[in-house]
Structures are given as C-alpha cells and as structure tokens.
Amino acid sequence: MTETTDTLKIAIRDVHKSFGSNHVLRGIDLDVSAGRSMVVIGGSGTGKSVLLKCILGLITPDSGSICIDGQPVTHLSARKRARIMAKFGMLFQGGALFDSLSVWENVAFRLLYADGMGRVEAKKQAIAALNQVNLGAEIINLSPAELSGGMQKRVGLARAIVARPEILFFDEPTTGLDPITADVIDNLIRRQVTALGATAVSITHDMGSVRKIADDVAMIHEGKIIWRGLAKDVDNSGNAYVEQFVTGSENGPIKVLAR
Amino acid sequence: MNPLAIIGHAVLTLVREAGAIGLFAWRGVSAILSPPWYGSQLSAQLMRIGYFSLPVVGLTAVFTGAALALNIYTGGARFNAEQFVPNIVVLGITRELGPVLASLMLAGRVSAAMAAEIGAMRVTEQIDALETLSTDPFRFLVGPRILAAIITVPLLVLVADIIGVLGGWAVSTQILGFNGATYIRNTIDFVTRWDVVSGLIKAATFGFIIALMGCYHGYRSKRGAQGVGRATTNAVVSAAILIFAANYVLTTLFV
Numbered sequence: 133m134t135e136t137t138d139t140l141k142i143a144i145r146d147v148h149k150s151f152g153s154n155h156v157l158r159g160i161d162l163d164v165s166a167g168r169s170m171v172v173i174g175g176s177g178t179g180k181s182v183l184l185k186c187i188l189g190l191i192t193p194d195s196g197s198i199c200i201d202g203q204p205v206t207h208l209s210a211r212k213r214a215r216i217m218a219k220f221g222m223l224f225q226g227g228a229l230f231d232s233l234s235v236w237e238n239v240a241f242r243l244l245y246a247d248g249m250g251r252v253e254a255k256k257q258a259i260a261a262l263n264q265v266n267l268g269a270e271i272i273n274l275s276p277a278e279l280s281g282g283m284q285k286r287v288g289l290a291r292a293i294v295a296r297p298e299i300l301f302f303d304e305p306t307t308g309l310d311p312i313t314a315d316v317i318d319n320l321i322r323r324q325v326t327a328l329g330a331t332a333v334s335i336t337h338d339m340g341s342v343r344k345i346a347d348d349v350a351m352i353h354e355g356k357i358i359w360r361g362l363a364k365d366v367d368n369s370g371n372a373y374v375e376q377f378v379t380g381s382e383n384g385p386i387k388v389l390a391r
Numbered sequence: 392m393n394p395l396a397i398i399g400h401a402v403l404t405l406v407r408e409a410g411a412i413g414l415f416a417w418r419g420v421s422a423i424l425s426p427p428w429y430g431s432q433l434s435a436q437l438m439r440i441g442y443f444s445l446p447v448v449g450l451t452a453v454f455t456g457a458a459l460a461l462n463i464y465t466g467g468a469r470f471n472a473e474q475f476v477p478n479i480v481v482l483g484i485t486r487e488l489g490p491v492l493a494s495l496m497l498a499g500r501v502s503a504a505m506a507a508e509i510g511a512m513r514v515t516e517q518i519d520a521l522e523t524l525s526t527d528p529f530r531f532l533v534g535p536r537i538l539a540a541i542i543t544v545p546l547l548v549l550v551a552d553i554i555g556v557l558g559g560w561a562v563s564t565q566i567l568g569f570n571g572a573t574y575i576r577n578t579i580d581f582v583t584r585w586d587v588v589s590g591l592i593k594a595a596t597f598g599f600i601i602a603l604m605g606c607y608h609g610y611r612s613k614r615g616a617q618g619v620g621r622a623t624t625n626a627v628v629s630a631a632i633l634i635f636a637a638n639y640v641l642t643t644l645f646v
Contacts, residue, residue, distance in 0.1 A: 185519070188519075188522075188523060189522070190519050190522060190523075210527055213522075214525040214526075214527065215525075217522065217523055217524070217525040218525050220523055221523075222520070222523040224516045224519070224520060225516070226515055226516060228515060228516040228517050228519065228520035229517075229520075230512075230517055230520070231511075231512075231517075241524050241526070242524045242525060242526075245429065245524070245526050245531070246524060246525035246526055291524075301523075
C-alpha cells in the first residue's frame with residue numbers, strides 16, 4: 133500500500149536550495165516511513181548535510197515542502213519550530229557538545245533548559261542515558277574536551293536519546309573514528325533506534341554504517357535522489373551511480389575531479 | 392571596474408550590513424523582553440563582563456585620571472589657572488573619558504571574547520545543536536549577554552569615575568602640591584549629578600554596542616579558525632567605531 137504524505141513520518145517534495153549561484157538541492161523527493169531507518173548516501177558536496185539541515189529547520193529551502201507527521205514545517209515561527217524540535221534527537225558529526233557544560237549537563241540540556249526539569253531528576257536521566265551508550269557515571273562531571281572522539285560521539289548519542297525522541301538524525305556518525313569505535317557507534321545507533329521505536333534519518337558515506345544501521349537507503353547525487361531501495365538491495369541496485377559508490381571505484385559515472 | 396560601481400557596491404554593502412545588525416539587535420532585545428529567561432546564563436555573563444573586567448577598567452581609569460591632571464596643570468599654568476585641575480579632571484572623567492575609555496577597553500576584552508566564543512560555537516555546530524534541543528540561541532546566548540552588558544558597563548564606569556578622580560587626586564597631591572582635602576572639596580562642589588548620570592547613560596549605550604557587536608559577528612562567523620579570527624577582529628573594530636560615533640551623538644544631546 134502506498135503511504136500518503138499524511139501517514140508518512142517525513143515527506144519531502146521537490147525541495148530546492150541554492151547558496152548564491154551554487155544550486156545544491158535540485159528537487160529532492162524523499163519519504164521516510166514511521167519506525168524505519170533511512171540512510172542517505174552520497175559523495176562529499178552532493179547536498180546530504182544541506183538536506184538534513186532543511187529537514188531539521190536549520191536551513192529554509194528556497195522552494196518545495198517538508199512535512200513531519202503530515203504537518204508542513206518549512207516556514208514555522210520560532211515557537212512552533214521549538215515544539216517540532218521536541219520530536220527530534222540529533223547526533224552531529226563533530227558531537228557539537230557544549231564546551232562550557234559538563235558531560236551530564238550536555239546530556240540533560242533539553243530536560244534542564246527546554247523541559248524545565250529539576251537538576252536532580254535531569255541528572256538521573258542523563259546518567260541512565262549515558263549507561264545506555266556504555267558510558268559510566270565516572271565521566272559525568274568531566275568537560276567534553278577531556279573525552280576521546282568516540283566518547284564524545286557516545287555522549288552526543290546519549291544527548292540525542294535522553295528525551296526519547298520520535299525521530300533521530302545522524303550526521304556522518306562514524307566520520308573520524310577508528311573502525312572498531314565506528315562499529316561500536318553503529319551498533320549503539322541500531323540498538324537505540326530499535327529500543328525507542330524511533331524513525332531515523334542518517335547521512336553517511338561509510339558503507340559499513342549503511343549495512344549496520346539502514347532499513348532503507350537513498351542515494352543523493354548532484355542535489356537529487358537518484359536511487360532508493362531496501363538496504364539489502366544496495367549491493368545489487370542495478371544503478372551505475374550506486375554501484376560505483378558502493379564499490380568505491382574511481383571508474384564510473386561519478387566524476388570525482390568534477391566535484 | 393567603474394568607480395561608480397565600486398561606490399554603489401560599497402553603499403549597498405553598508406546598507407545591507409546596517410539592516411542585518413538592526414534585525415539582529417531587534418531579535419536580541421526581544422529575547423530580553425519575553426520568556427523563557429535563562430537566569431544562570433545572565434549571572435554568568437554578569438560575572439564575566441562585570442566582575443572580571445574590574446582590574447582592566449580600574450587600571451585604565453587611574454592612569455587616565457593621573458595623566459589628565461598633569462596635562463590640565465601644564466595647560467592651566469599658561470593662564471594662571473592651575474587651581475581648576477580638580478574641576479576639569481572630574482568633568483573630563485565623568486562625562487567623557489570614564490565612559491569612553493572604559494568602554495573601549497571592554498570592547499577589546501568583552502566584544503572579542505563574545506565573538507570568539509559564539510563564533511567557535513557556530514563553526515562547531517553548537518548553535519545548531521541548541522536549536523535542535525528546542526532552545527532559541529537568541530534567548531540563551533544573545534539576550535543574556537546584551538542585558539548583562541547594559542547592567543554592568545554603567546557600574547564599571549561608575550567605578551572608573553571614582554578611581555579616575557582618585558588618580559588625579561594622587562598626582563595632584565603628591566606631585567603638583569595640591570592640598571588633599573581642598574582637592575576633594577573642590578571636586579565634590581563642582582561635579583553635578585547630571586555629569587555622572589549622563590556618563591552612565593553613555594555607558595549603558597556603549598554596553599549595548601559592545602555586546603551587540605560581539606554577538607553579531609560571532610553569530611555570523613564563517614567556517615574555520617580564520618572565520619572566527621575575522622569575526623573577533625570585526626567585533627572589536629566595529630564596537631570601537633560605534634562607541635566613538637554614539638559618544639558624539641550623545642554628547643551633542645547632553646551638552
């Protein structure tokens with residue numbers, strides 16, 4: 133049965149975005165069903181991060197529509213935007229932890245400052261979220277700068293899940309990590325998405341991550357979605373662009389020097 | 392390139408920048424006036440801008456007051472008017488040098504720090520993270536900084552006024568041979584409430600400018616260390632220029 137935009141968790145229709153003369157998104161159409169983990173793959177500079185920021189409302193598209201739970205979200209007031217954000221959890225590429233706050237305050241940030249929860253209860257929930265990403269209470273009073281890259285990612289993941297969001301976003305979750313730590317992060321993401329029953333949207337160019345965390349895969353190239361399908365089909369897509377990306381071959385329709 | 396085109400481009404850039412600063416200031420002031428308010432952020436900024444700037448402002452004021460006394464004594468000697476040193480020192484410090492020099496020092500210290508901190512938050516996506524955590528960056532970052540600067544800069548200038556007058560008193564009594572008690576009496580008899588209040592109004596305006604420029608340039612910082620560095624420089628330079636310009640306008644209104 134085909135889902136309508138009213139029943140989809142995220143529905144993106146003909147989204148365009150330019151920065152000056154650089155036309156980054158050129159008519160993106162993408163649907164994400166509730167409870168599914170969608171991974172958007174694509175090379176550097178193809179518009180993955182811009183697409184993610186458009187969905188999050190951090191960038192306003194020039195045209196097109198983005199609906200969350202059937203509600204258009206592209207031109208909301210700050211207050212309505214904040215309410216929509218309450219559904220979201222986001223893991224940034226570099227962690228984006230607040231330098232001036234301790235680890236537990238970072239994790240509990242939404243509870244403390246947006247939900248108005250007391251510090252004692254917020255700290256308890258932060259510790260519980262840190263436990264879910266295999267981090268112990270011994271790090272809660274450290275500053276983010278005292279953590280390794282992998283630990284920062286895990287703290288970022290704990291911050292994303294602490295308020296039990298309906299939709300989780302992951303921006304290049306394994307970039308800059310060694311393969312073992314990357315695998316740990318992938319497993320944690322998969323486990324937490326499943327445990328929360330959340331919808332997930334990730335962007336990555338790490339095929340290891342794709343195989344671990346994706347239910348569905350879409351490939352973006354030159355600002356358009358050129359293929360989408362099930363994660364199990366990504367190795368047999370029949371699409372020359374996807375095949376080149378999956379194999380990492382220099383030869384194919386994607387011209388590296390041209391990008 | 393056509394010279395007219397260059398002038399036109401410069402004018403358009405200036406107008407665009409002025410509009411962007413105006414909108415930014417409006418959002419910053421709106422964030423102060425409507426909830427939610429973040430008291431912990433405000434108190435942290437009150438400490439950073441106010442308490443930790445005391446040594447810089449105090450040292451600036453004491454040396455300025457001392458140098459002013461020496462210059463007025465030298466100039467006054469040409470007209471046999473050395474006795475006016477206390478009067479002119481207190482007038483110069485309260486109405487002009489206290490607010491302007493303290494604010495310029497704060498532009499270097501506070502605007503730069505704000506631009507660097509918010510700029511670093513911008514390039515490391517911490518400001519984006521605030522938004523995804525349902526927290527308005529203007530209410531969390533900009534509003535508390537502007538309000539803290541409006542509150543603390545007049546207080547710092549009041550301290551600078553007192554220390555500046557004391558600097559003039561110290562030089563006048565220790566080097567120029569003035570009687571200490573007479574100097575203080577002349578100072579108190581001469582200075583009016585408006586001299587002090589007009590300086591404090593200037594200080595509140597300069598505080599707004601200092602925080603606004605720090606936040607504005609940091610918030611719009613481009614990617615990378617170079618972007619943050621440029622934001623910091625722009626914050627200090629634009630704050631200093633706007634302080635001088637605002638000082639002229641306010642002085643015109645107050646005289």
